[in-house]
Amino acid sequence: MHRPRPFFLDLFAIRLPIGGVVSILHRASGAFLALLIPLLLYGLMLSLRSPEDFARLRAFVDSGPVWLISLGLLWALLHHLFAGLRHLGFDIGWGEARQRARLTAKLALAAALLLVGLVALLDLLNSGATP
């Protein structure tokens, strides 16, 4: 007997499960970081070449839009790191049960966001204290 498969395409109700969100962000942040490697090495070169270039780089990063992009970059790194640690756990069989996998997905997502918020706050306070 042929039965039609269940059909559900309410785009406002369909949500990726939390593990899926963390997973696609793991991929997106990884691709973002991979493409930025040459730029990051250029930054490392400038920061080590001379005090003048170090100061120029710092002024560049401290300017509004670049500061926000830098925070985005830090988020990408932290999210990729935490999601990656979660995967290393799966590799040794830790945290594969659904409840725990959901918990670690939430933790990875939250930890990266919280740390970026903390760094942004500290940076703001720091630049406010020593203008």
Place this chain on the structure above:
Amino acid sequence: MRRVGGSHRGLDMWLMQRASAVYMALFLPFFLVCALAAGPLDYAAWHGLFASPAMKVATFLFVAAMLAHAWIGLREIFIDYLHCARCTLLRLALYFAFAVLYLGCLVWTVDILWNVR
């Protein structure tokens, strides 16, 4: 000659991806502690951080692990999204282009780090 065609290389890359991830996950906190211990990061402190040969080597290995990790990760993405009939050549071209770019980055990293004196 099966390995030349790429057969069985998935496991090697899977393992390499884990090994590079573990090194980076160990290096990053270590580096963060070193940087925090160096005090307020002005040019002298930042420059001094990379002065020792040990730090140069550890940082170089980090960049090497990162480049290998990035190449394998991008390969994974290309395999997932580029699989039309004619995409094989495009994928190979992309592997080649990123291998050249990243090997260049590796040599550049040696230049950057060992110029810190």
